[in-house]
Amino acid sequence: MWNVARLLRSGSALVWSLPCRAFAHGPQSALSFSDSEVFRLKSRWEVVRGLLIFRLCSVPSLVRNSEKLLSLSRRLLGRRLFEWSMRVSVYGQFVAGETLPEIQACMDRLARLGIRPMLAVPIEEDLGESKSGERWYEQNEEIMLRCVDLSSAGGDRPMMQLKITALMSADLCKVLSTCLSDPSKQPELSPERVVSIMEGQGSDFPFLSDEENQHLQTSVRRLSRVGKHAKAKRVRVLVDAEYTYMNPALSLVTMSMMAQCNTDEPWIWNTYQCYLKDSYKNLSQDLDCADRLGVCFGVKLVRGAYMDKERKLAKEKGYSDPIQPDWSATNRSYQHSLDKLLDLIGQGGQRYNLIIASHNEESVHHAVRRMSGLGIDQRGGAVCFGQLLGMCDHVSLTLGQAGYLVYKSIPYGSVDSVLPYLVRRAQENQSVLQGIRKERDLLRRELRRRLLGRS
Template structure:
């Protein structure tokens, strides 16, 4: 298949009404990220109001740590401390010269050889990491800290959070035998305890992210060999599923490196059937797919056919991918452009529920034109992908077309300007058109929690990810610098 042959209209953003990208949600449902009720006489007016491009500069007001919202400033809601911390960290992340030693340091801290480099055993190192990079990208070490982070995210206007426990075991990392039953049971118990804590801390409508490798060396061994979970693991996973259904939250199973990913996908489909059949029309558990893999469209098509056959709604979370540095090169698209085309082509097919040249039906699929019932999470920091997706949603609203359950997600501490753009864009539209029926996008931030040491692997991957996206990181750095300068000018003007 030629990856450049997707539905042509999806790649003509100028013909769409581009929304100001920001992740928000004031609704209690997870449906619709678009704007005005279709068929309304004022639909054209609202559509016109939403044709604005992203703000080029940041509007007025602010100089306190809890600034008053400013409709002209995408980042106006962020506390000053967050702006300053983001600016410092983004400055390191966007510099090739500084990023390499940072990655080296994080790699050493993620795999400590001595108590001195173990952040959970060295108090000074723990304090330093926790108050800088950890605070930027992680939610907290305990329930009090995590719930404080959740409240702060929701105060920004986000619909909710994707809450993930950082515990994991990377392939080849553990020296423990996968056949040690006692250790395996302890690992599963620790994983289940952390997962249930996550479900407890989440609120209705939130997501709880899972890593199956967090169940320890035996789980990694089973996944590497594409074997089913043990009975003890199966019981633990079902407990997590049952707790999630009872709480009204949802589960996301993270994608991991290809050494274990096929096994993960088989496990996920087993529990999608278990969970999603209990919640008709709604996906309670989602699988994560990485668009940089050439196999992703075929994998999603296969899973759609399985869900169609068994009669449940498939849950899809689409990311670009976070393991490029350690994956076999031949399994990844040749260029970034190919990855972008794959990502946007899959999103377009799912949003419109029509197969296209990127996402074609699996041979075993019954429906050869219409995509079966599916819920989607667009998890990306790519502004152009967000714009394209919202353009499709807006057209669907205007045409009074049915829309799938759609959410958006971005990592805590990354691409805040994109999240805030979406949020403010819709809030501005609501203020300008108070008598029209508006729907805010369902915007989520992914918050990872755990001890500082448990989160070091996650932080290392974020640094590695930034080596592949320096241009995007520079955009975020520029946005934070503009916001800081706007606040300084505001203070100076007021002082005169």
């Protein structure tokens, strides 16, 4: 693993250039996400690569079988040729790199485009994958602390993403989530109780085994150290939501981190998946909890990415489908939560922070209009936008050039460590991948302009 200290000792820091104004819009003007001119900021190879990859990603059978196809390619090409082919194609499109110079070069390139990095270590765990002992989670803690250090060198208001299951067993998260559904156990599983454990004062829960209690204590203390280190480095940590069978536990732990760290600003943020029927209710409950605890509150608002698996599990286990009935219902859910948060920010300033993590143009347009109507400063930091690296660049670039705060979620690491993450994200986001026709058309238009030598 590369050493972040090298970057910090070198004294180098990213210089966040002011956004170019070639495509800027006045504060009252509607942003246009249909102008291929924003892609003039990309190299010719980036345009060509994007076209090729988006064409492949829009074929559902290729996405569904991507893991098998990659395994076959690895056997046929050999390790070195396979890795080279990935670096110039899929890995190069969606990943910052592996070494410090590669990651810094990616962040520098985004900075010149008016876009900020949100680093993401692609480490997570699902049920049945729990590791024996604490060593794996301890190693992940060191990786997360280094991610904080690297993020802190990334300019003003740096952010990073964190998956709880990198530091706490997914199996334990499911056990805790089940306990949280039991009214008799809910009072004990409070943020205050978890904070006491984080601070070394907690006692065992009678409904957990000795092994579960021990792992809970070591896990939440790991998370506490990461949160406190991030606050000291002034890095905002966006905790990812995962599957419904573990999300209640993730929210409990995240709220506990907020209680520790968010006394002055929202350093720890939680994620809300609006394709879930109960997302607005959960958001409202957590807002009430933050008020009760007297802490600041940060939110990453997403539609969600686990729809197929969630519906399959609901059918297999015989419980009610947790997903919204259709796309329109999901959009209404997203806008409902978005409006609630924007209203709070309009009234409460910096106490509430929000990242609109969406590839949906209408949601972005709606947010921009409401920000203007509520008088929310587009560069004040309380509201920002986010998309995945390598996707939805026509939205990201337009926002960045217009002066809005926009972040790219940037995974990094070796080819072998990141490819499984990319495969999961592609399979979970098939509906998004099939809806990138507009970006392909804009890239095609830009490539045609360059080939024909038009100004």
